[in-house]
Amino acid sequence: MSYALELQDVRKNFGKTEIIRGVNLAVNAGERVAVIGPNGAGKSTLFNLISGRFGPTSGEILLNGQAIQNKTPYEINRMGLSRSFQITNIFPKLSVFENLRCAVLWSLGYKYSFFKFLSGLKDANERTDELLDMIHLDKKRDVLAVNLTYAEQRALEIGVTIAGGSDVILLDEPTAGMSKSETSRFIQLIKDVTVGKTLLTVEHDMGVVFGLADKIAVVVYGEVIAFDTPEAVRANAKVQEAYLGSPVADSQVGGH
Amino acid sequence: MAAVYKFKPYNVGRWVIWSLFALVLVASPLVFTNNLSVTMLAQMGIAIIACLSYNMLLGQGGMLSFGHAVYTGLGSYMAIHALNAVSAGQLNIPVSLLPIVGGLTGMGFAILLGWVTTRKSGTTFAMITLGVAELVFAMSLMFSEFFGGEAGVSGNRVAGQPFFGITYGPQIQVYYLIAAYTFVCVALMYAFTQTPLGRILNAVRDNPERVEFIGYNTQRVRYMAFIISGFFAGIAGGLAALNFEIVTAEVVGAARSGAYLLFTFLGGATFFFGPIIGAILMIIAFVLLSELTKAWLLYLGLVFLFMVMYAPGGIASLIMMNLRVAMFGKLRQIWASYLGLGVTAIVMLAGAGAMIEMVYHLQLNSALGDTVKFMGATLNTKSLDSWFGSAFVMLTGLGLFELARRQFARDWSEIQTDIEKEIKRRETAL
Amino acid sequence: MEFFIISMLNGLSYGLLLFMLSSGLTLIFSMMGVLNFAHASFYMVGAYFGHTLSNWIGFWPALIVAPLLVGACGALFERVTLRKVHPFGHVPELLVTFGLSYVVVELVQLLWGRTAVEFPPPEILRSSAFTLINHSANGLSVVWGAAPVEMCSAADAAIRVVCSPFPATRGFMMLVALLMLVSLWLLLTRTRIGLVIQAALTHPEMVEALGHNVPRVFMLVFGAGTGLAGLAGVIGGSTFVTEPAMAATVGSVIFVVVVVGGMGSLSGAFLASILIGVIQTFAVAIDYSFLTLAKDMGWALSAATQENTFAKLTLSQVAPILPYLFLVLILIFRPKGLLGTRET
Secondary structure, eight states: OOOSEEEEEEEEEETTEEEEEEEEEEEOTTOEEEEEOOTTSSHHHHHHHHHTSSOOSEEEEEETTEEOTTOOHHHHHHTTEEEOOSSOOOOTTSBHHHHHHHHHHTTTTOTTOOSSOGGGOHHHHHHHHHHHHHTTOGGGTTSBGGGSOHHHHHHHHHHHHHTTOOSEEEEESTTTTOOHHHHHHHHHHHHHHTTTSEEEEEOOOHHHHHHHOSEEEEEETTEEEEEEOHHHHHHOHHHHHHHHSSOOOGGGSSOO | OOOSSOOTTOSTHHHHHHHHHHHHHHHHHHHSOSHHHHHHHHHHHHHHHHHHHHHHHHTTTOOOOSOTHHHHHHHHHHHHHHHHHHHTTSOOOOGGGHHHHHHHHHHHHHHHHHHHHTTSOHHHHHHHHHHHHHHHHHHHHHOHHHHOGGGOEEOOSSOSSOBTTBOSOSHHHHHHHHHHHHHHHHHHHHHHHTSHHHHHHHHHHHOHHHHHTTTOOHHHHHHHHHHHHHHHHHHHHHHHHHHHSEEOGGGGSHHHHHHHHHHHHHHOTTSTTHHHHHHHHHHHIIIIIHHHOTTHHHHHHHHHHHHHHHOTTHHHHHHHHHHHHHHTTOHHHHHHHHHHHHHHHHHHHHHHHHHHHHHHHHHHOGGGOSEEEETTEEEETTOHHHHHHHHHHHHHHHHHHHHHHHHHHHHHHHHHHHHHHHHHHHHHHO | OHHHHHHHHHHHHHHHHHHHHHHHHHHHHHHHOOOOTTHHHHHHHHHHHHHHHHHHHOHHHHHHHHHHHHHHHHHHHIIIIIHHHGGGOHHHHHHHHHHHHHHHHHHHHHHHOSSOBOOOOOGGGSSEEEEEEEETTTEEEEEESSOOHHHHOOSSTTOOEEEEEEEHHHHHHHHHHHHHHHHHHHHHHHSHHHHHHHHHHHOHHHHHHTTOOHHHHHHHHHHHHHHHHHHHHHHHHHHSOBOTTHHHHHHHHHHHHHHHHOTTOHHHHHHHHHHHHHHHHHHHHOOOBHHHHHHHHTOOOOHHHHHOHHHHOBHHHHGGGHHHHHHHHHHHHOTTOSSOOOOO
16 A cells, blocks of 8 residues: 655755755655644745645655656646645635635536536535535635635635645645634634545644644754654654754653 | 626626627617718627637736737638638638638637747736737738738628628628627627636636646646637637728738737726727727827827726726725715816816827928817917917816815725725625 | 858847847846836837937937936836836736837827938948958958948959948947947946846845835836937937837847847847847848759759749748747747746
8 A cells, every 4th residue: 555645765956955855754645744844944845846836856756656756736736636835825816716616626527628607517516615614714705815814815725725625635834824713723624624635734833733733744954854643753852952952851842 | 707796686687788788789780870880880899809809818817918910810811811712613601601710710820829829928928929920910921922912812792692682792781790790709708708717717817826736737728718719819800801801911910919908908808898898999999089180099008008007907997896886875975076087187188188289280280281170179389379278278187187186086985995894794794 | 251241240230239129128127027018119219319419419429318318218107107007017017118119109200200310320430330342353351441432343344343341330339239238247247236136137026125225226227228228229220210110120029039038138138139130130131042042952843832932932031030930939949048047
């Protein structure tokens, strides 16, 4: 049985600078992995490599056993991987409903069709209504995306990401810029909408991480220095060193 | 294309609007019966198809093209060659179907040239369309067999078998052919906006990168839209060939492409019906305004500049904004401001226009004497009075306009805040 | 042989003129992201200003004052119009410059009329810079200035003498263009503002983030770019013809130059300008067609082929479309442009 997502010795250079220096990672289907690490460690770059925004300098990325490195983002998406963006990346002049509906079209097989009417696509419209309810934006169905509040836009961002029904979901700092209460509600939303999916999420909020993740991958300086259960990572000396400068006694680490 | 303001309760309104449209198409030559009007109406129909096809790229796809005339023009050329073939008995297609020949030509060239053109987006795309347009125009001077050289290619639309007694000799018959095509094409292009490809095209306009991450190849989407746009452009070209019975190199020229861009933008690229307004204005400007004053291109350029700066959504967006104000019952609060704005603007423009007309007269018609008629008054280009008078009128108008504008801006923003509050109130009441 | 040299020099001078124009365009595009559709219009305005000013104050003062005036107009336009549209995005900016190009052409026609105006070069530049004399007996020789009539004809009918003059205006064009090139290079590599501009060529947002007074820099860059176009206009207008159509003839070529060279690359614009300038100049002068080639090579062609329009086309007839053909080819085989660094 192959891993849902596997990275084998992935490296990425920008010019002469090595950003990703040999990452090995194997994620099982259905696992929830939090990717943490200091700023500039290369977490977003990893996401960009996996989702196809650009290709690695060397190494392999496998989705359900199939190589996806150097494929285009749409090919990767069609193979079952979706991602969200740290800076909200939705369709500003379309309504919430239209945003979501666009995201479901390919997965339902409508492709580049210009012979069917959107209003007649029962499955697309039903699925979109389902998604609207899931992300709690049913009251804002016809509001233009640009007119939503920040938290609503982040919710829509998640909605667009999961709309296609991909099995592997990458969320890049989904709770960035949210208040405490918004964050905890949002985490519940993420848990609800990614049931049964493989999830990788970049996060900075340790409370979120420990509440959500089955496993934590710690990325420092372009390498994964630890990939283990939260408790094991908490006690990991290398991790402590990376975050705090030196290994610390158990009681001082992990709280917030 | 998603309309910004949806009229939810008026779903039966859809049938009303389309019926009204059909009615207008059928009845206009009965209302405007003189020859010039029917000619203009015919040209408007053609322009409507052309501008709507252009807006498929600009307003719906976010693709700024400087070379749309290539596809309308090549459609015209192929259609007129087909017409000549029908007249010579070599081709057995009814004249009524010749615009489809134009459409297929436009589509064919869009398939060929579009592959290269849509490889890039944004500014580079615009430059490529410009280069391709220049290429085609320069070629038109080289291959005189197809392009007819300086004299162009002429034809006779009374050819082949009459269609139920219709020979297309009289202009009114051509008008009704054009009207039929206009109705069908407008309906089809509107239908396109309601299809998956149409909506994804909007998504590409809004955020081309994100579209890739929801499973669509952005370039492929653009390419397909380009081809469909080329098809309708070719139909417009084919109709033009029948209407004018002559096709010259200017139909693929930069000026024609520029006109499509200018008037589609003026009409409003963000609403489906905007280009229809733009097309109507285009014909009025080219046929009537150009007769009225020599300075019409200058006025056009200035209007366009002001539109881009102050109303980038075009006339359609201005209409919709005011419709929204009316829907919330606030129109009466602002009509006085509008009046003030209008009157002072007219005064200012009268003064400016007088001076411009006098300069043009000096430049071009001085052989005809020193006086020029403007808005009923006779101005003497050699007399200082006329100059000072016009300058005075313009400056006074300018000052008053600025005052009126400030008042209007105050009133407008007050109304907008009221409307926002009302919307919020309605949302929470749900 | 002399044909080759003179044509080469002509081509280089035309290419350098194109570079004068496209360098300003590239600078503006790289710093501000605005593709100035009206750039060729500023070129035309420069020519007209030069024409009027040289009638008042003489050619050489006009050469300095006209570009400054044009630059001031450009800066004013940026301040009043472009700046207003900047928040709407790049497409409205392009549209605004598009509208400006319409207005400028009309204003120029309004003020100076619809026919060409006389803009002669100054006395010094009216004759040839040098003349190449190809004497069938004595070989190739160079004479500075115009060659006297006796040198161009031979008494003996068996000897052929061909005199090929190289116009001084063209030489002056090359001189100014090269000076401009060198000063631009010095400015970009040796001064602080040049460093900022170089950075902005590839990373405009970062430059903004570093705290430079971006609106003022924009205005200066736009003014400088259009001023360069004005300078090219004074020279081009006096060398060629000054008429309302001059903006259109050179306008689309410089956009091709910029795309072919690579959007945002000055060296690419240089390379593309020279390439297109030289190739087009040669092509215009060559009357070869496929048919003449076949005749020279001794190929026998069928009657149908001989009638074929493509075969009959001479290179000089094809010359006008060469830049655009280039554009299409580059886009197919090397979409980033010859030396492009930025993907748009």
